[in-house]
Each structure stands twice: as C-alpha cells, then as structure tokens.
Amino acid sequence: MSIGKFLTRPVPPALRFVFGIGSWLLTVAITLVGLAALTFLIGRVVPIDPVLRIVGEKAPQSVYDRVFLELGLNKPLYQQFWEYLAALLRGDFGTSFSTTRPVLTDLLDFFPATLELSSLGLVLGIVFGVPMGVASAYWHEKWPDHLIRVIGLIGYSVPIFWLGLVGLFVFYFKLGWVSGPGQVDVFFQGVVPHVTGSILIDSSLAGEWEIFWNAVSHMTLPALLLGYYSLAYISRMTRSVMLDQLSREYVLTARLKGASELQVVVGHALRNAAIPLVTVVALSYGGLLEGSVLIETIFSWPGIGNYIYSSLFAADMNAVLGGTLLVGCAFVFLNMLSDVLYRTLDPRSR
Amino acid sequence: MRLYKTIVAVALGAVMSASGAIAETPKNTLVIADAIDDIITLDPGEVSEVAGVLTSQQIYQPLVTFDVSDPTKITGVLAKSWEVSPDGKTFTFKMNPDAKFASGNPVTAYDAEFSLQRVVLMDSRISFILTQFGFNADNVKDWIKATDDSTLVIQVGDVYAPSFFLYCLSSYTGGIVDSKTVMEHVVDNDYGNAWLKQNNSAGSGPYVLGKWDPKQSILLNRNENYWGAAPGVDRIFIQQMPESATQRLALEKGDIDIANKLQPDDFDAIENNPDIKVLEGNSSTLYYFGLNVRNEALSNPKVVEAMKYLVDYKGIADTIGRGTLNVHQTMIPAGFLGAIDYNPYTLDIDKAKELLAESGVTLPIKLETVVWNTPPYTEFAQAVQATMSQAGINLDLQVVDGQQWLDRYRSHDLDIWVGLWGPDYPDPHSNVKAFTVNTKDTPDGSEGLADRFGWDAGKLSAEAMAAVREQDTDKRRAMYEAIQKEHTNSSPFIYMFQDARKVAVRSDVKGLVLGITYSDDRYGGVTKQ
Numbered sequence: 067m068s069i070g071k072f073l074t075r076p077v078p079p080a081l082r083f084v085f086g087i088g089s090w091l092l093t094v095a096i097t098l099v100g101l102a103a104l105t106f107l108i109g110r111v112v113p114i115d116p117v118l119r120i121v122g123e124k125a126p127q128s129v130y131d132r133v134f135l136e137l138g139l140n141k142p143l144y145q146q147f148w149e150y151l152a153a154l155l156r157g158d159f160g161t162s163f164s165t166t167r168p169v170l171t172d173l174l175d176f177f178p179a180t181l182e183l184s185s186l187g188l189v190l191g192i193v194f195g196v197p198m199g200v201a202s203a204y205w206h207e208k209w210p211d212h213l214i215r216v217i218g219l220i221g222y223s224v225p226i227f228w229l230g231l232v233g234l235f236v237f238y239f240k241l242g243w244v245s246g247p248g249q250v251d252v253f254f255q256g257v258v259p260h261v262t263g264s265i266l267i268d269s270s271l272a273g274e275w276e277i278f279w280n281a282v283s284h285m286t287l288p289a290l291l292l293g294y295y296s297l298a299y300i301s302r303m304t305r306s307v308m309l310d311q312l313s314r315e316y317v318l319t320a321r322l323k324g325a326s327e328l329q330v331v332v333g334h335a336l337r338n339a340a341i342p343l344v345t346v347v348a349l350s351y352g353g354l355l356e357g358s359v360l361i362e363t364i365f366s367w368p369g370i371g372n373y374i375y376s377s378l379f380a381a382d383m384n385a386v387l388g389g390t391l392l393v394g395c396a397f398v399f400l401n402m403l404s405d406v407l408y409r410t411l412d413p414r415s416r
Numbered sequence: 417m418r419l420y421k422t423i424v425a426v427a428l429g430a431v432m433s434a435s436g437a438i439a440e441t442p443k444n445t446l447v448i449a450d451a452i453d454d455i456i457t458l459d460p461g462e463v464s465e466v467a468g469v470l471t472s473q474q475i476y477q478p479l480v481t482f483d484v485s486d487p488t489k490i491t492g493v494l495a496k497s498w499e500v501s502p503d504g505k506t507f508t509f510k511m512n513p514d515a516k517f518a519s520g521n522p523v524t525a526y527d528a529e530f531s532l533q534r535v536v537l538m539d540s541r542i543s544f545i546l547t548q549f550g551f552n553a554d555n556v557k558d559w560i561k562a563t564d565d566s567t568l569v570i571q572v573g574d575v576y577a578p579s580f581f582l583y584c585l586s587s588y589t590g591g592i593v594d595s596k597t598v599m600e601h602v603v604d605n606d607y608g609n610a611w612l613k614q615n616n617s618a619g620s621g622p623y624v625l626g627k628w629d630p631k632q633s634i635l636l637n638r639n640e641n642y643w644g645a646a647p648g649v650d651r652i653f654i655q656q657m658p659e660s661a662t663q664r665l666a667l668e669k670g671d672i673d674i675a676n677k678l679q680p681d682d683f684d685a686i687e688n689n690p691d692i693k694v695l696e697g698n699s700s701t702l703y704y705f706g707l708n709v710r711n712e713a714l715s716n717p718k719v720v721e722a723m724k725y726l727v728d729y730k731g732i733a734d735t736i737g738r739g740t741l742n743v744h745q746t747m748i749p750a751g752f753l754g755a756i757d758y759n760p761y762t763l764d765i766d767k768a769k770e771l772l773a774e775s776g777v778t779l780p781i782k783l784e785t786v787v788w789n790t791p792p793y794t795e796f797a798q799a800v801q802a803t804m805s806q807a808g809i810n811l812d813l814q815v816v817d818g819q820q821w822l823d824r825y826r827s828h829d830l831d832i833w834v835g836l837w838g839p840d841y842p843d844p845h846s847n848v849k850a851f852t853v854n855t856k857d858t859p860d861g862s863e864g865l866a867d868r869f870g871w872d873a874g875k876l877s878a879e880a881m882a883a884v885r886e887q888d889t890d891k892r893r894a895m896y897e898a899i900q901k902e903h904t905n906s907s908p909f910i911y912m913f914q915d916a917r918k919v920a921v922r923s924d925v926k927g928l929v930l931g932i933t934y935s936d937d938r939y940g941g942v943t944k945q
Contacts, residue, residue, distance in 0.1 A: 114819040120456065122464045123822050124840070125541040126862050132539055164456050165630030166614045175629070231661055239665045246666050252653050253442050256627060256635065366657045368632040376453050376631060379817055 094398050098391060099151070105390045106147050109383045116381035120163055150387065160384035164377055169388035172373065177392060178263030179249065180362075180369035183289055184354030190293025191300050192347060196336075198297070199304020203312055204331055214301060221298030226291060227360040233287050234364070245283040247366035254280055288365045292358065296350045303346040304339065311335040341411050348404040355396045441673055443944050444650040446925070449657035449666060450676040453631040459612040460591030460619070461531070462540040469588045469935035471634055471654065476591030476619035479509055479528060479568075480582050484698070484931050484938075487842035488753050490582050494523050494592055494620065495568070498582075504575040504887055509568040517594040517620045518639045525562035530595035532560050532570075532585075534607040545589040545840055548849075548860050549573055549581065574859060575885050577892055579753070583843035588935070594618035622647040622940035632656050648927060648943030667692060667920055673944065674928070675920045679791060680738040686920060693923050697930030699915035700749040700842065703741070703796065706825070706833040707908040710870040711783065714831060718775030719809075720908050724761045725768040726804045729912060736795045737913065744914035746900045747851045747907075751932065753889070754844045754896025758904060768807045779808035783831040786814050788821040796912070797834050828868060837865070838933050844896050845884045851909060852880040852899065871908050 077085070117134045138146055153160060159169035202214040238246045245251065249265050254277045258268045266285075269278040311317065312335050320330045357371020370389055377385035441447045455468040460476040463469050479495040482488075492498070495509040515523035535543050536556040550573020551559055559571045572581060584590070593608070597618040601611035612618065617625035622642050626635035636652040655672065657663050663675040664682040668689060675682075686692050707723070709715045729743045744750065745759045772779060787797040794815055801811040811832065816824070825833045839846035850864045854877045858864070866873050873880075876899055883895040904911065917930055919937075927941040 113823065114817070115823050118822055118826065119819055121541040123826065124544060126544050126547075126860070129539055129541050129543070133541075164454075166456060167630065172630070176631075234662065234665055239669055242669075246669060246671050247657055247662050248655060251671070252445060252447050252655070255633065255653065364659050364662055366655060366659075366662065368629070368656070372453075373631065379819060380454070381819065 090402075097398065098394055101394045102151070102154075102387055102391060103147065105387050106150065106383065107143075109378070109381065109386055110143060112378075112381065114379065114381040116163070116383065119380045119382075150384075159388045162377065162382050162385035162388075164380045164382040164385060169384050172385060173370070173388055173392050174263060176368055176370045176373040179265075179367060180355060180357045180371065182264045182266060183285060183367065183369065184292060184351065184357075186285065186289040187292025187354055188296055188347070188351050190289060191296030191350065194293070195297040195300030196304050196343070198301040200308055200331060200336060202301065202305040203308030206309060206312075211305075214305075218298045218301050221294045222302075225360075226295055226358065227364055229291055229294070230288070230361055230364040233291060237287055244286045245280065247284075247364070249284055249368065250277060250281050251284075288361050288367060291361060292354060295358075296354060299350050300343075300346060304343060307339040307342050308335060311339045314338075337411075341408060344404045344407045344411065348400045352393075352397045352400050356393050441671065446649045446652045446674070446939065446942055446944065447672045448652065448654045448674040448676060449663045449672045450654055451658040452634060452654060452656050453658070455628075455630065455634075457613045458617070458625065458628060459609055460588065460593060461535045461538055461607070461609065461612070462542055463588055464542050466933075466935045467634075467654070470937060471625075471628075471636070472588060472591060473621070473931075473936065474623040474636055474652065474939050475617045475621045475625055476593065477515075477621050478586050478590035478592065480590075481586045482583065482842055484929060484936070487751055487932060488579075490579060490586070494528065500578045504578065505572055507570045507572070507578070507581065509570070511566045511568065513566065514643050515620055516641060516643050517597070517618065518624045518641050519594050519597050519618065520641050521594055521596050522565075523592065523594075523620050524565040525568040526565065527595045528568045528592050529560055529562040530598070531592045532590070533557060534593075535589055536560075538607050538609060542589045542840075544860070544862060545584050545587055548858070548862070549576065549584070550859060575887070577843075577845075577884055577886055577889070579889065580843045580845050580884055583841040583846075587841035589840075592620065594620070623652060626651070644940070647940050652939055664920075667922065670922065673922045673925050676934075678918070678920050680736070680740055683740075683918060683920065684738065691923050692920055695919045695921060695928060695930055697917035697919070698751050698932055699917035699934070700751065700932045701836055701838045701915040701934070702744065702747070702749060702847075702911060703792075703834075703836050703913045703915070705800070705910040705912070706835055706865060706869045707910070708828060708831050708833070708869050709908050710828065711831045713777050713781045714783070714908065716775050716777055717906070718771050719777055719781075721905075722768040722771035722775065722807065723804065723809060724910050725764040725771070726807055726809065727761070727800050727910060727912060728763040728803050729759070729761065731763070732796060732799050733913060736792055736799065737916075740916050740918055741792075741913040742916050743912070745911045746904050747847050747909070747911060748844045748896060748900055749839070749847070749914050752839075752842055752844050752847075754893045754900070756897050756900055758901055760904065763803060765803070765806050772807060772809075780810050781808065782810045782812055784814060785811040785832040785834065786816060786821060786824045786830045787834045788818055789815045790818065793834050825868065828870065833869075842932055845880075848880045848883065848896065848899065851907065852903060853877050857881050865909075866907075869908055873903075873907070876903060876906075 116137060117130055120133050121129050134140065162169050162172055165172050198214045202211045205211050237243045258272050258274055258277055261268050261271055265281045266278060269281060317330060317335055320334050357369040359371045359375045362369040362372040374386055374389035450467050452467040454465045457463055458468060458472055460472050463472045477493050479493060480490055481493050482490050492512065494512055494515050496512040498507055498509045500507055511523060511525050517523060532546065533556050535546055536551045537553055562568050598608035598612065601608050603610055614628060622639055623636035624639045626637040628634045633656060634654040638647050638650045658677065660677055660679040660682050663677055664685060666672045667675045668686060683694065707714045707720055713719050733741045733743050743759055745761055746756060748755045785797060787793050797813050801813060804811055824830050837847065837850060852866055852873045853864055854873055855861060855863050855867050857877045879899050883892055883899065886892040886895060919930060921928060924944045926943050926945060929938040929941065931937050
C-alpha cells in the first residue's frame with residue numbers, strides 16, 4: 067500500500083506524510099492513465115468513423131484520405147495513445163473537431179453548468195432524502211415508512227425523461243411557475259461576463275439579480291428532478307443504515323438513560339449512520355457529475371453529459387477523453403473528500 | 417426542523433418570485449429552436465451540416481440565386497448580370513456595384529475569385545460541387561479569374577447546361593467572402609479557414625455572426641452595413657433544443673418564435689392554437705430504399721420489381737407522415753426542372769407474389785436492412801417490413817446510430833439502406849447524377865449512389881450526362897422526363913416520399929421564406945409585429 071512499508075526503520079511522521087501523498091498521487095495517476103487507455107480503446111473500437119463525421123457522406127475519396135492522415139489515424143494505436151498522453155503532460159488536451167475549440171475551453175464551458183445543477187440536485191437529495199430515510203426507519207413498517215418507500219420507488223423506477231417532460235408540461239406550460247428549457251431567458255444570454263462558468267455565481271458577482279432569479283427559475287425544475295432522483299437513492303440507503311443502528315444496544319442504553327427520542331435518533335443513531343452515508347452521498351454526487359444526458363436534452367442544458375455523449379457519437383475522441391478524465395478526476399476528488407470526512411466522523415480511523 | 421422549514425420557504429419563494437418572468441421573446445429578437453450540435457464549422461467554404469448551412473446562408477451571399485417558389489427562375493445577387501460564350505464554356509459575370517460587405521468594403525470580382533478558388537484550393541469537403549466542372553488546384557487560378565473589379569470570368573472544363581453551373585454557384589459552396597478582411601487573418605496558408613470557422617464572419621448578407629457557442633447557441637446580429645433592405649429584427653438567436661416535445665411547449669409558451677424540429681405528433685397538438693401558425697413549403701428531400709444488387713436475390717430484376725409493389729405508400733404517408741410526406745416515386749423532386757408526376761406503384765401483394773414466382777428465387781429471403789434510429793426512418797422500416805413479409809421477403813432491421821448508418825452504406829456492407837437524399841442545389845442533375853451516373857461516366861471519377869448499390873445503370877448513365885450537357889432547356893426537360901420513367905421502373909431504388917416542409921412559428925412572425933431544403937430558409941425579411 068504505502069511505500070513506507072518497504073522501509074525497515076521507523077519513519078518520522080513528516081516523511082511518512084510525504085510518502086503517503088506520493089503513493090496516493092501514484093495511485094491517482096495509474097487510475098487516470100488506465101481510464102484514458104480504456105476510453106481510448108473503446109473509442110477506437112466503436113464502429114463510428116470520425117473522418118466520415120468530419121467530411122460528410124458526399125465528399126470525394128481524396129478529401130477523405132487527406133483528413134484521415136490529418137487526424138493521424140494511419141499511425142498504430144499505441145503510438146496515437148502515446149502522443150495523446152505526451153501532449154496531456156504538457157497540459158494540452160487537444161482540439162475537439164466537433165466544437166473547433168480546445169477541449170480544455172470546452173470543459174471549462176460545459177462542466178460548470180453540470181456542476182451547478184448536480185450540486186443543487188445533491189443538496190436537495192440530502193436535505194430531503196436523509197430526513198425521509200430517518201423517518202422511514204424510525205416508523206418502520208408503519209404508514210410513514212410505506213409512503214416514503216413508495217415515493218422513493220417512483221423516483222427510482224419512473225424514467226427521468228418522462229418525469230422531465232411531465233414536469234415541464236405541468237409547472238412550466240400549465241402553471242407557469244418555472245421557466246422553460248435553457249439556462250436563462252434569451253435576452254439575458256451573454257449579458258453576464260464568464261468568470262466561473264456558473265450562471266448563479268457569475269450573475270451574483272456581476273450584481274445582475276434579475277438574471278440570477280431568472281437562472282434560478284430555469285434551474286428549479288431540472289435540479290428538483292435530479293434531487294428527486296438522488297433522494298430516492300439516499301433515502302433508501304439512509305433507511306437501511308438507520309434500521310441497523312436503531313436495533314443496536316447503545317440505542318437501548320441511551321433510551322434507558324432517559325435521553326429524548328430526538329437525541330437518541332439524531333444524536334446517537336444518525337451520528338453513527340453518517341459514516342456509511344458519506345460514501346452513499348459521494349457516489350451519488352459522482353453519478354450526478356457525469357451529467358444526465360436525458361435531463362440535459364429535455365431541458366436544453368449545456369452540460370458535460372451531452373457534451374461527452376454527442377462527442378462519442380461523432381467519434382470526437384479528444385473531447386470524449388477530456389470529458390472522461392474530468393469525470394474521473396471528480397471521482398478521485400470525491401473519494402479523497404469522503405476519506406477525509408470518514409476520519410473526522412469516525413474517531414477510530416484517526 | 418427550523419432549518420428544514422427555512423429551506424423549503426426559500427425554495428418556494430424563489431420559484432414564486434421567478435414565475436412572474438416575461439413570457440415572450442423580445443420584439444427585436446427572433447428566437448429559433450433547432451438541433452445545432454452537429455455543426456463543426458461556419459466557414460462558407462466548407463460548411464455542410466444542415467443548421468450550419470442555414471446559419472451561413474444568413475451571413476454570406478452567392479453570385480446568383482433562384483426563386484424558392486419556382487426554382488427554375490435564376491436571378492442575380494452579388495452578380496448583376498452574366499453572359500455565356502457561344503461554345504458554352506465561358507461565363508462572364510458583371511458584379512453588382514451596390515453590393516458591399518459588413519466591413520464596408522465593396523464586393524468586387526476579386527472577392528468572388530478568391531472565394532471560389534479557396535474552396536478548390538483548400539480541398540474542402542464540399543469542393544465536389546465545383547470540381548465536377550473540371551476545376552483543380554492546378555488550373556483554378558486560370559479558370560476562375562477576375563479581369564477587373566467588376567468582371568469575373570469563369571471557364572469550365574466541358575459544355576454543360578448553363579443553368580446547371582449557375583445553380584451550383586447558388587448553393588452554399590458559392591458564398592462570397594470579403595477577401596481583404598479574410599486575407600488579414602490567414603495563418604499557415606489556410607485561406608483564413610481557422611479564422612472563419614468559429615468566431616468570425618466576413619459576408620455581405622443581412623446578418624453577421626455574433627457568437628457561436630458550439631452545441632449551445634448561435635447569435636446573429638444585424639449587419640449595420642447591409643446593402644439590401646434592412647432586416648426586420650436586430651438579432652437572431654438559434655438555440656440548441658433538439659427535443660420535439662420541448663420545442664412545442666416553448667413555442668406555445670412564447671419562449672421561442674420558430675420551432676424547426678417538430679414531429680407530426682406535435683403538429684397535431686398545436687393545430688388549434690391561435691397563437692401559432694404552421695407554414696408549408698416545398699422540400700426537395702426524398703426518402704427511398706436502396707437495394708444493394710450485389711446480393712444475389714436483389715440482382716434479380718423481378719425481385720426488385722416485386723418489392724416495389726410491397727410498400728404501402730399511401731398508408732405510410734397517411735398514418736406516419738400525416739401531412740409531412742407526399743408519395744413520390746421518381747428521382748427528381750417536384751418543383752425542379754424535368755419533374756414528372758409518375759407514381760406507378762401501389763401496395764399489391766398478389767402482383768408481388770406473381771413476380772416473385774416468376775423470378776425463380778427460393779422464398780423466404782432474408783435481407784439485412786440498415787435503418788437510422790430516428791423518426792421517421794424506424795417507422796417506415798417497420799411498416800415496410802410488415803408488408804414485405806406477407807410475400808416472403810423478411811427484412812432483418814438493424815437500427816443504428818446516424819454515423820454508423822452512413823458508414824455501413826459507404827462500405828456497401830448491407831442489403832438494403834433506408835435513406836434520404838437532399839439535393840445540394842436545385843438542378844435536376846444533383847439527383848440524377850447521384851442515382852444514375854456510374855463512376856466511369858463522371859468527369860471527376862466520383863462515386864454516386866448507383867455504384868454504391870452496385871448498379872450498372874447502362875445507357876441511362878450516359879443519357880444522364882448528355883442531359884446535363886444539353887444547352888436547350890426544353891430539350892433538356894424532355895430528356896429528364898424520359899430518363900426518370902425508365903429509372904423508376906428498372907433501378908434498384910424504391911422511391912417512396914418527398915418531404916412536405918412544415919414549420920411552426922408564432923403568429924406575429926411575418927416574412928419568413930421557407931427554402932427548398934431544411935437549410936435554405938431565409939430570415940432576412942422576417943419581422944415580428
């Protein structure tokens with residue numbers, strides 16, 4: 067695991083820390099290179115011809131051949147991959163032919179939109195999902211439990227694009243409570259300078275509150291849907307973890323000592339349940355950060371999911387690899403974050 | 417619990433306060449919903465995707481154009497007049513002295529020379545529209561030449577019908593760029609391609625490129641220096657909104673003005689909405705089944721003929737098309753020179769069975785049929801599969817993604833391709849060449865659909881080339897009429913439908929001219945009242 071194990075003499079804590087970081091970085095590097103290699107291979111195996119996508123079906127053979135050479139597709143696969151990695155180490159993600167821009171520019175443009183939406187979705191998922199899971203476990207097999215489980219089951223099993231369309235129909239079209247597809251209304255497009263890429267943050271920075279609220283109203287429905295989707299998972303997992311905790315003897319002890327029910331459930335059981343829940347939440351966040359292609363399509367949301375999806379179907383490998391690596395990094399980061407949270411929450415692992 | 421309540425209150429408050437937003441697009445902005453995520457360039461020298469061409473048509477202008485309601489009428493745009501030499505090989509254009517670019521520079525013959533030459537010199541993917549006249553990198557500097565500011569002389573490699581050459585110049589390949597501006601931005605001998613591709617424009621049309629956010633939106637601003645009648649709106653905003661149902665809701669709500677990607681279901685739903693009108697136009701797109709005659713059974717003409725009787729043309733048009741399809745069984749679309757009203761086939765299972773019995777093939781036959789996973793192709797394919805199976809022809813439907821669909825047909829690796837064809841310019845030759853001319857007869861050695869499906873068109877191929885060289889329009893029309901009947905009867909193409917163009921717009925949108933293809937709509941005269 068850590069390089070420290072290969073040394074026989076005891077290592078000073080400072081050095082051990084450096085080794086720890088070093089081995090962690092190595093693991094991350096291997097993970098990302100592996101991910102890139104796999105994506106690269108899949109991208110080359112799928113039966114889509116990037117040259118055809120660029121030149122179109124009517125172009126003569128000479129044009130086809132020229133573009134084939136320009137893309138370097140005549141080189142052996144390992145060489146193409148090696149050249150990609152070498153460029154990557156120089157910070158060059160390559161250019162996406164389907165947007166004509168550097169991939170890095172694209173990612174900085176598309177990822178914030180997903181980050182913003184999924185973070186909101188996750189917050190909603192936690193804020194509603196955890197209390198629902200707790201309630202469900204507390205009133206086990208009683209009506210609140212049944213109700214919450216049905217709500218969760220619907221979120222789990224109903225296709226999200228259907229919920230999206232129905233949501234648009236009811237709340238946007240019929241009731242007019244929220245704005246429709248897109249990030250902001252047309253007349254607000256391009257008004258706010260691009261700083262972070264998050265429309266909520268950028269509009270607040272610019273003091274454009276009208277745009278801020280307009281963006282909120284555009285975001286409400288997709289965020290609620292993503293929230294509902296993660297709520298379904300989080301509440302279910304919370305329920306099962308809480309059921310386990312509530313049947314432990316320390317809960318009985320706490321009750322015997324005269325602690326209030328709120329203290330028993332929240333102060334004791336939920337506190338212990340929080341440790342496995344961190345993993346659950348990190349996983350659902352990771353899932354959301356990949357971007358939901360269906361939600362992004364229905365809500366015309368310029369997110370990373372659609373970016374990777376449409377790039378893949380155009381065999382635009384630089385874009386797909388860049389997007390995949392970014393999502394991979396997000397997972398690595400979330401993993402690290404949940405490790406840190408583990409240590410804070412669980413005294414034994416300190 | 418208090419926190420919980422606060423959060424709910426804040427969330428609800430946000431929703432309520434935002435609901436009072438303006439539910440209408442601004443009067444000076446035209447908002448169009450479309451699928452724009454496939455655009456990879458906006459340089460008129462290489463633009464080719466539907467929405468890309470649509471955008472570039474608002475920015476750049478050709479030398480000549482045609483009347484969309486009658487494509488046989490050709491009129492000048494940047495060229496004021498033209499003459500054809502008696503031998504039919506030299507075209508002399510006089511430029512329109514009023515025309516100027518968005519930069520304020522006048523449009524000269526040198527700009528036209530530069531723009532047309534660069535398409536050939538860049539070896540662009542759409543250069544085939546020009547190179548079929550014999551231009552190549554070696555001769556184009558001599559063959560396309562400005563002799564002074566107002567005169568452009570173009571020499572073509574062989575004798576062709578003058579209208580054929582003019583139509584090719586009217587297509588998206590023929591957009592003229594401001595050579596002075598573009599030359600300032602040439603990098604590595606790229607003819608300004610990198611500069612024109614993404615963020616910049618240098619045209620003379622009613623609009624200039626504001627900003628293109630790939631896969632998200634395109635903003636066009638009014639050309640303040642426009643030399644024609646000033647456009648009716650200040651901005652055009654094209655938003656990526658690929659989903660038909662979403663487009664419909666946004667259109668009904670007034671958040672968009674034009675919905676370019678509505679499906680028949682959604683047209684039904686807006687039928688009675690007084691705030692919306694549906695414009696109808698001519699579209700030249702044809703839907704067909706291409707049969708690969710490399711397959712032994714399909715090489716038997718009786719089998720091919722039988723299959724033409726195994727399609728319920730009318731039924732499909734009525735139930736699947738619902739007003740968006742017209743039965744059309746010839747290769748030249750209605751509205752073009754030489755188009756005829758000739759639909760000899762109807763669903764006739766008994767007749768088909770008879771023909772199959774005569775053919776001597778052993779039934780049932782299984783045929784690999786490649787279908788794009790998009791409406792209406794999947795619906796067509798299923799309907800045809802049902803009727804064909806009644807006579808013992810089993811279609812093995814392979815529903816694939818669009819790129820794979822194209823790939824399979826390019827590599828000839830299939831029995832049947834469910835396809836579409838949209839002409840690149842409104843001359844019958846665009847279609848006739850594709851469906852009839854074999855590689856050996858083409859001047860540029862390009863592969864058309866006939867060869868792609870393994871079909872030797874025999875004398876029809878030579879006749880088609882003779883028709884495009886005919887100088888007399890009436891004779892040319894008669895030649896096409898004759899070729900088409902023969903072609904419909906004997907070719908391995910089952911022509912089924914011609915698209916009937918329908919576009920839904922808000923009622924206050926006036927002056928939209930629908931073109932003859934999806935990428936040919938003209939927004940220059942649109943106003944909102």
